[in-house]
Amino acid sequence: MSVCKKIAVGFAMTxxxxxxxxxxxxxxxxxxxxxxxxxxxxxxxxxxxxxxVIDESNSNDIEYYKEFSLDEAQRxxxxxxxxxxPSWMPYQxxxxxxxxxxxxxxxxxxxxxxxxxxxRIPNALLGNENNVKILAKGEKILxxxxxxxxxxxxxxxxxxxxxxxxxxxxxxLIIFSILSFSISLxxxxxxxxxxxxxxxxxxxxxxxxxxxxxxxxxxxxxGWLFENPTAPFRFHLFFQAITWTSFALFYGLTSGxxxxxxxxxxxxMLGFVGxxxxxxxxxxxxxxxxxxxxxxxxxxxxxxxxxxxxLYQYRHDLVVFxxxxxxxTLSVVSLISDVTTLNIYxxxxxxxxxxxxxxxxFIKTFVRSAKRDxxxxxxxxxxxxxxxxxxxxxxIDAGAPVVQIREKLRGDSTLTNIFIDICSYGKxxxxxxxxxxxxxxxxxxxxxxxxxxxxxxxxxxxxxxxAHFVGGLYQGEKTSNSLxxxxxxxxxxxxxxxxxAMNIHLKEKDLPGVKLKISATIGVCEFGLEGPSSQLRYDVxxxxxxxxxxxxxxxxxxxxETYSQNVALVAAALITKxxxxxxxxxxxxxxxxxxxxxxxxxxxxGRQYAEVxxxxxxxxxxxxxxxxxxxxxxxxxxAANG
Amino acid sequence: xxxxxILSRPLDVLEAKRLVYKVYANSLxxxxxxxxxxxxxVAQDKNGAFFEDNFGNRSIWVGIYSHDELVATARILxxxxxxxxxxxxxxxxPKMLTVAKAKAVEINRVAILPNFQSPDIxxxxxxxxxxxxxxxxxxFIFTTVAFPEPGNFCKKLGFVRDDRPIGEFKYSxxxxxxxxxxxxxxxxxxxxxxxxxxxxxxxxxxxxxASA
Numbered sequence: 001m002s003v004c005k006k007i008a009v010g011f012a013m014t015x016x017x018x019x020x021x022x023x024x025x026x027x028x029x030x031x032x033x034x035x036x037x038x039x040x041x042x043x044x045x046x047x048x049x050x051x052x053v054i055d056e057s058n059s060n061d062i063e064y065y066k067e068f069s070l071d072e073a074q075r076x077x078x079x080x081x082x083x084x085x086p087s088w089m090p091y092q093x094x095x096x097x098x099x100x101x102x103x104x105x106x107x108x109x110x111x112x113x114x115x116x117x118x119x120r121i122p123n124a125l126l127g128n129e130n131n132v133k134i135l136a137k138g139e140k141i142l143x144x145x146x147x148x149x150x151x152x153x154x155x156x157x158x159x160x161x162x163x164x165x166x167x168x169x170x171x172x173l174i175i176f177s178i179l180s181f182s183i184s185l186x187x188x189x190x191x192x193x194x195x196x197x198x199x200x201x202x203x204x205x206x207x208x209x210x211x212x213x214x215x216x217x218x219x220x221x222x223g224w225l226f227e228n229p230t231a232p233f234r235f236h237l238f239f240q241a242i243t244w245t246s247f248a249l250f251y252g253l254t255s256g257x258x259x260x261x262x263x264x265x266x267x268x269m270l271g272f273v274g275x276x277x278x279x280x281x282x283x284x285x286x287x288x289x290x291x292x293x294x295x296x297x298x299x300x301x302x303x304x305x306x307x308x309x310x311l312y313q314y315r316h317d318l319v320v321f322x323x324x325x326x327x328x329t330l331s332v333v334s335l336i337s338d339v340t341t342l343n344i345y346x347x348x349x350x351x352x353x354x355x356x357x358x359x360x361x362f363i364k365t366f367v368r369s370a371k372r373d374x375x376x377x378x379x380x381x382x383x384x385x386x387x388x389x390x391x392x393x394x395x396i397d398a399g400a401p402v403v404q405i406r407e408k409l410r411g412d413s414t415l416t417n418i419f420i421d422i423c424s425y426g427k428x429x430x431x432x433x434x435x436x437x438x439x440x441x442x443x444x445x446x447x448x449x450x451x452x453x454x455x456x457x458x459x460x461x462x463x464x465x466x467a468h469f470v471g472g473l474y475q476g477e478k479t480s481n482s483l484x485x486x487x488x489x490x491x492x493x494x495x496x497x498x499x500x501a502m503n504i505h506l507k508e509k510d511l512p513g514v515k516l517k518i519s520a521t522i523g524v525c526e527f528g529l530e531g532p533s534s535q536l537r538y539d540v541x542x543x544x545x546x547x548x549x550x551x552x553x554x555x556x557x558x559x560x561e562t563y564s565q566n567v568a569l570v571a572a573a574l575i576t577k578x579x580x581x582x583x584x585x586x587x588x589x590x591x592x593x594x595x596x597x598x599x600x601x602x603x604x605x606g607r608q609y610a611e612v613x614x615x616x617x618x619x620x621x622x623x624x625x626x627x628x629x630x631x632x633x634x635x636x637x638x639a640a641n642g
Numbered sequence: 643x644x645x646x647x648i649l650s651r652p653l654d655v656l657e658a659k660r661l662v663y664k665v666y667a668n669s670l671x672x673x674x675x676x677x678x679x680x681x682x683x684v685a686q687d688k689n690g691a692f693f694e695d696n697f698g699n700r701s702i703w704v705g706i707y708s709h710d711e712l713v714a715t716a717r718i719l720x721x722x723x724x725x726x727x728x729x730x731x732x733x734x735x736p737k738m739l740t741v742a743k744a745k746a747v748e749i750n751r752v753a754i755l756p757n758f759q760s761p762d763i764x765x766x767x768x769x770x771x772x773x774x775x776x777x778x779x780x781x782f783i784f785t786t787v788a789f790p791e792p793g794n795f796c797k798k799l800g801f802v803r804d805d806r807p808i809g810e811f812k813y814s815x816x817x818x819x820x821x822x823x824x825x826x827x828x829x830x831x832x833x834x835x836x837x838x839x840x841x842x843x844x845x846x847x848x849x850x851x852a853s854a
C-alpha cells in the first residue's frame with residue numbers, strides 16, 4: 001500500500017472508535033482523581049477549571065485512570081503504542097503500573113505542548129486486562145488535554161496522522177523560532193545602519209524575538225529553566241504582550257498614524273509604557289497566575305483592536321494587507337481554539353506570517369531605497385560635468401564625507417573656456433510665447449552640448465541665453481596645452497559649421513532659428529564645488545573666465561556690422577598654442593579688445609563658413625561630378641534591393 | 643562671352659536634353675536601365691540621341707551659352723502641384739523637405755560639356771540656377787551628390803547634408819557610389835548672398851585671367 005493511501009486510511013480510522021482489531025480507542029469512561037476526590041469523565045479533554053473536584057481539592061496533581069481489554073490477537077501483536085492527545089501540563093503515563101513516559105524524573109514543566117505523545121508499550125507489559133494511568137501536574141486554569149481520544153494501537157498507519165499533526169502544530173515552531181531569530185537579528189542590524197525607518201525595524205525586530213518564548217513551548221527548553229509548571233506560560237505571555245504591542249505599533253508607523261509617530265517619538269509615553277511593563281514583570285514574578293494575566297491582558301486587548309485598524313489603513317498595499325490580515329486571523333483562531341478546546345493552535349503561523357509581512361515591507365523599502373539611490377546618483381551626475389563622475393563615484397563608494405569630496409574635487413590647472421551666447425535672445429523673449437523661447441533655448445543648448453561632448457569639452461553652467469563650457473578638466477598631464485587648444489578650436493569650428501543644420505532642426509520643430517556668438521580662451525582657472533554650504537554648485541572661475549566674458553561682450557552691434565553674427569572670437573593664446581595650421585587658418589582676422597583697466601587682449605575671428613572657396617574647390621567638385629560616371633538611374637524604391 | 647538663359651523654346655529644351663546625353667552617355671559612358679521609375683530613357687530624332695523622362699511638364703531648364711553654343715545645362719524640377727519629386731521614387735525626403743514639398747525644387751541633369759568643365763562655367767551655372775530659383779516662391783533647393791566630392795563643395799557653399807541613417811542611398815544597385823540629398827535654404831538671404839558672391843568671385847577671376 002502506498003504511503004498516501006496509508007495516511008488516508010489512517011486518518012479515516014482515527015475518526016472512528018474501535019474500527020480496527022489492531023487499535024483500541026480509549027475515549028470514554030475515564031476516572032479523574034484529584035486529591036481524595038474522584039469523578040467520572042465523559043471526555044478526557046475536559047478542562048480542569050470545568051471539573052469541580054479539582055477546584056474543591058485545590059490539588060495540582062491530577063490522575064486520569066482507565067481500564068481496557070485486549071484480546072489475545074491484539075495482545076500478541078508486536079509494536080504496541082499508546083497515542084495521547086496534547087496537554088499543556090507535564091504528565092507521566094503508566095500502563096499496568098509501569099511508567100512508560102521516557103522522560104526525566106522531574107516532570108515538572110510542560111514540554112512540546114502541542115504534540116501528540118506517542119509511547120511504546122512493551123509487549124510483556126500487556127495482558128488481556130489492562131489499565132492506563134496519566135499523572136498530570138499543573139494549574140487548573142491551564143490544565144486539560146487538547147483532544148479526546150487516547151489510542152492503543154499496533155498499526156503504524158495510525159501513527160502517521162499523529163506525526164503529521166505533531167510536525168505542523170508543534171515541531172514547525174522550531175523552524176519559526178530560527179526564522180524569527182534571524183529576522184530579528186537582521187532588523188536590529190539594519191536599524192543600526194538605516195535611519196529612515198529605524199523605529200519600524202526596531203519594532204519588528206522586537207516582535208520577532210519576543211515571539212520566540214511562545215515557540216519554545218513546542219520544545220523541552222523550559223525544563224532547563226523552570227521547575228514551576230506554569231512559569232513557562234507567564235514567561236512567554238509576558239513576552240507575547242511585547243510582541244503584539246510591537247506588531248501593532250509597527251503597523252501604526254507603517255500606515256503613517258500620527259498617534260503612533262507621536263508615541264514613538266514621545267519620551268513621556270515611552271516612559272509610561274516602560275514603567276507599566278516593568279511593573280507587570282515585578283508583579284508577575286510573585287502574583288497568582290490570574291492576577292498576572294489580568295495585568296497583561298490590556299496590552300493584548302489594545303493590540304488586538306488597534307493592529308487590524310492600522311493594518312486596514314495600509315490596505316493600499318495588497319500583499320502587506322492580506323498577509324497581515326491572515327496572520328491576525330490565524331492568531332485569533334488560536335484564541336478561539338483555546339476557548340473551545342479545539343487543538344488548532346495556529347498562533348505560531350499567525351505570528352510568523354505577520355513577521356514575514358514586516359519583512360516583506362522592508363524588502364520593498366530596500367528596493368525603493370535602491371531605486372531612489374540610483375535616481376539620485378543619476379541626477380547628481382546630470383548636474384555635474386562628465387569629467388568628475390569617475391572621481392565622484394570613487395569617493396562616494398569609499399564613503400568619503402562631503403567635506404573630503406569637496407576638497408578632492410577642488411583644483412586649478414590650464415583650461416579652455418568657451419562662452420556661447422544666443423544673439424537677440426531678449427528680443428525673442430519679448431516677442432514669442434515663453435514655451436517657445438524655453439524650447440528653443442533647450443534645443444540649442446542640447447545641440448551645442450552634443451558637439452562639445454564629442455570634442456571633450458564639458459558643460460559647466462548656463463545663465464539665461466549664455467552657456468559656459470570648459471575643456472581640460474581633470475586631465476592634468478594627460479593632455480598637452482597644444483592638444484587641449486586643438487580640441488577646443490575643433491569644437492568651435494564644428495559649432496560654426498553646424499549652425500545651419502541646427503536651425504534646420506529648430507524649424508522642423510516649429511521653433512525659430514537663432515544666431516550664436518562664441519568666445520574662447522585658454523589659461524589657468526580654479527574649479528570645484530563653490531557656493532554657500534547649504535547649496536554647492538560646480539563651477540570654474542578665474543581671470544581667464546572673465547576674459548572670455550569680455551570677449552563675448554566685445555561682440556556687439558559694431559562688431560556684427562563687420563563680421564556678422566554666427567561668429568567666434570578666440571583668444572590669441574588659444575590659436576598660438578594650437579599646432580594644427582589647418583585649424584589656425586580658420587581664424588584669420590585679428591581683433592583686439594581693451595578692458596576697463598587698460599589691459600589689451602588679442603583675439604582672432606572665426607566665421608560661420610570656411611570662407612575660402614577657390615578655384616581648386618570648384619575643380620574638385622567638377623572632377624567629383626563628372627569623372628566617376630554614376631548618375632541617377634533605375635530600380636524602383638520598393639524593389640528587393642530595399 | 644558667357645550668357646545664361648531659361649530655356650523656354652522646345653527646341654532649346656531639346657538641345658539641353660541632347661547635351662545631357664552627350665555628357666552622360668558619350669563622355670561618362672552611362673545609360674539608364676529600362677523600366678526605371680523616372681521613365682529616364684534614350685530617345686532619337688534626326689539630329690541624334692537625347693534623354694527623355696516623365697517630368698517634362700514641370701521642368702525648367704537653364705542653359706549656359708558660350709559664344710552662342712550651349713555648353714552647360716541643369717534642370718529645375720518644380721513641384722507646385724505636390725506630386726512626387728523625382729528622388730522620391732528612390733528614397734524618402736528629409737522631414738524639412740517633406741513638410742515644404744510644394745516649396746522645394748530639385749536640381750538634376752547637371753551637365754557641362756567636357757571641354758568647358760571649368761570653375762567659371764560651373765560657377766556661372768550655379769549662379770544662374772540660384773538667381774532663377776530666387777524669383778520663385780521656393781523655400782528649398784535640393785539635389786543629390788556624392789561624397790566626398792562634390793558633396794563637400796556643396797556644404798562649403800552652404801548646403802546642408804541629410805544626416806538621417808537612410809540619407810545615403812543608391813539610385814541603382816549597379817552604382818559604384820552612393821549619394822546623399824543636400825539642401826539649401828532659400829529663405830536665408832545671407833547665405834544666398836554669400837553663395838552668389840563666391841560664384842561671382844570665381845567668374846571674375848577667370849575673366850581677369852582670360853583678359854590677361
